[in-house]
Amino acid sequence: MTKKYSYLNGKVVLTEKAKISIHDLGVMRGFGVFDSLRSYDGVPFLLDAHISHFHESARLIGLKPPVGKDEIAGIIKNLVKKNGNPDAAVRMVLTGGESDDTVTYNIETPTFFVTVEKIQTYPPEVYKKGVKIISVENERRIPNAKTTDYILMFSLQKLKREKNAFEIIYFSRGRVLEGSTFNFFIFKGNKLITPRDGVFKGETRNFTLSFAREMFKVEEREALIRELKTADEAFLTSTKREIMPVVKIDSLKIGNGKVGENTKRLMAVFRERVDEFVARNRGL
Amino acid sequence: MTKKYSYLNGKVVLTEKAKISIHDLGVMRGFGVFDSLRSYDGVPFLLDAHISHFHESARLIGLKPPVGKDEIAGIIKNLVKKNGNPDAAVRMVLTGGESDDTVTYNIETPTFFVTVEKIQTYPPEVYKKGVKIISVENERRIPNAKTTDYILMFSLQKLKREKNAFEIIYFSRGRVLEGSTFNFFIFKGNKLITPRDGVFKGETRNFTLSFAREMFKVEEREALIRELKTADEAFLTSTKREIMPVVKIDSLKIGNGKVGENTKRLMAVFRERVDEFVARNRGL
Numbered sequence: 352m353t354k355k356y357s358y359l360n361g362k363v364v365l366t367e368k369a370k371i372s373i374h375d376l377g378v379m380r381g382f383g384v385f386d387s388l389r390s391y392d393g394v395p396f397l398l399d400a401h402i403s404h405f406h407e408s409a410r411l412i413g414l415k416p417p418v419g420k421d422e423i424a425g426i427i428k429n430l431v432k433k434n435g436n437p438d439a440a441v442r443m444v445l446t447g448g449e450s451d452d453t454v455t456y457n458i459e460t461p462t463f464f465v466t467v468e469k470i471q472t473y474p475p476e477v478y479k480k481g482v483k484i485i486s487v488e489n490e491r492r493i494p495n496a497k498t499t500d501y502i503l504m505f506s507l508q509k510l511k512r513e514k515n516a517f518e519i520i521y522f523s524r525g526r527v528l529e530g531s532t533f534n535f536f537i538f539k540g541n542k543l544i545t546p547r548d549g550v551f552k553g554e555t556r557n558f559t560l561s562f563a564r565e566m567f568k569v570e571e572r573e574a575l576i577r578e579l580k581t582a583d584e585a586f587l588t589s590t591k592r593e594i595m596p597v598v599k600i601d602s603l604k605i606g607n608g609k610v611g612e613n614t615k616r617l618m619a620v621f622r623e624r625v626d627e628f629v630a631r632n633r634g635l
Numbered sequence: 636m637t638k639k640y641s642y643l644n645g646k647v648v649l650t651e652k653a654k655i656s657i658h659d660l661g662v663m664r665g666f667g668v669f670d671s672l673r674s675y676d677g678v679p680f681l682l683d684a685h686i687s688h689f690h691e692s693a694r695l696i697g698l699k700p701p702v703g704k705d706e707i708a709g710i711i712k713n714l715v716k717k718n719g720n721p722d723a724a725v726r727m728v729l730t731g732g733e734s735d736d737t738v739t740y741n742i743e744t745p746t747f748f749v750t751v752e753k754i755q756t757y758p759p760e761v762y763k764k765g766v767k768i769i770s771v772e773n774e775r776r777i778p779n780a781k782t783t784d785y786i787l788m789f790s791l792q793k794l795k796r797e798k799n800a801f802e803i804i805y806f807s808r809g810r811v812l813e814g815s816t817f818n819f820f821i822f823k824g825n826k827l828i829t830p831r832d833g834v835f836k837g838e839t840r841n842f843t844l845s846f847a848r849e850m851f852k853v854e855e856r857e858a859l860i861r862e863l864k865t866a867d868e869a870f871l872t873s874t875k876r877e878i879m880p881v882v883k884i885d886s887l888k889i890g891n892g893k894v895g896e897n898t899k900r901l902m903a904v905f906r907e908r909v910d911e912f913v914a915r916n917r918g919l
Contacts, residue, residue, distance in 0.1 A: 371657055373654065378667065378783070379726075413790060452752070489776065492787050492790075501665060505697055508697065
């Protein structure tokens with residue numbers, strides 16, 4: 352097995368030696384934020400947007416990355432190259448750092464690390480046939496911050512398996528929100544609707560909207576659960592999944608239960624735009 | 636400074652060398668449970684109850700402690716002795732362990748550790764005068780599990796300081812619940828009321844109820860926010876704070892704004908019962 356490297360508090364280290372104190376507030380209190388992105392053919396995708404959002408998440412919960420945005424970009428580019436995975440899953444994490452009493456922390460001495468792993472992708476059938484998701488009531492407290500609290504996700508794994516679902520989407524007070532790791536969209540005819548409030552607006556979501564606006568009428572607004580019944584198509588977006596069609600939610604078939612034409616068009620343009628991004632940013 | 640020791644995955648180690656992987660799901664995903672207790676004069680207080688509850692918390696989120704209850708008790712007793720802090724804060728933590736993809740985990744290879752620190756107590760005035768707390772709307776998703784997700788607590792520290800509050804209590808849909816680290820009680824005359832559902836029923840709460848039942852009429856039930864207006868006394872309980880009187884909630888003065896007689900009686904009996912427990916369990 353080839354050696355893997357991570358970045359931890361100022362140093363590039365062998366991943367197997369990248370360790371933090373058990374007194375770190377990231378593990379004692381789940382006090383941390385993160386962001387994840389992927390590289391395509393060695394080029395970190397939407398790198399600057401992810402780093403900016405990471406800084407914003409940190410600010411929202413009272414943390415401050417110990418290094419600036421440009422420096423983080425440099426760390427990530429170096430690590431992707433060093434690990435020799437052109438198609439990698441990159442993750443940056445910031446926690447409150449060590450604390451003796453599990454409450455007090457120094458904003459100047461957080462724990463900051465970056466990991467790079469081979470990306471796990473999905474088989475082509477998933478994109479051809481679309482997936483089934485199920486819904487659960489939940490609303491995150493600090494939706495604009497990408498925090499490291501995924502207890503709910505883990506506690507719902509059993510339900511997901513039992514229901515034979517690909518993923519779980521959260522709703523609250525009649526509104527459709529997001530999944531634990533994705534954003535959600537529906538089409539009504541040629542109108543594309545996606546939630547704007549109460550969700551973490553991921554970079555893949557924002558990137559998708561940037562070209563969807565050239566192709567469709569886009570509404571960023573509250574999406575109501577009852578609108579799902581009249582939706583013609585649905586899909587989710589995330590760093591890892593890109594644009595993934597959704598054909599069933601609980602027992603409700605979306606449209607005719609097949610991947611819709613508008614979604615297919617967006618998926619094709621997504622691919623083109625990624626290629627453009629990679630070509631433009633190669634060697635930077 | 637004297638050397639401190641912790642227990643980590645099967646071994647007693649120097650605390651400064653007790654480290655876990657950055658790939659641990661405890662830090663990557665905040666996927667963990669814990670329990671904390673204190674020792675009085677070298678005797679871990681309510682040890683068995685805390686360990687049982689810890690096992691139950693683990694079960695509820697899909698984890699399993701790698702060692703049995705008796706073995707955990709032995710680890711804690713040994714560590715309290717070895718660290719030479721007769722009055723110590725003990726904390727046991729269990730996480731999902733290491734994961735390459737930050738989702739998949741093996742229930743058989745979790746991370747389990749125990750820390751022992753000198754307990755931080757509060758000045759006597761706090762107990763003589765009582766404290767002011769403020770309220771925030773929040774309801775935990777898995778209230779019966781003591782999970783490591785304290786993002787909300789950290790994000791509310793600024794508000795707490797601004798409002799000059801000692802602690803924050805959560806309410807939801809008209810009901811009073813609990814704080815991030817304590818349970819809550821009110822007296823109406825000689826009737827003691829404390830929430831039963833939607834809260835983590837801490838060991839200090841249960842212990843307090845055990846002797847309060849001999850002294851007062853006790854109701855474990857939904858406590859409504861509007862009942863606070865007619866409450867004569869209020870207090871909170873936790874491992875670290877024991878029984879601490881509450882005399883103000885937001886702008887509402889509880890009773891006459893002074894520590895009530897019933898609360899004082901409970902505090903006195905609490906002290907007696909702790910002494911009895913310590914005498915009974917010394918040397919075990």
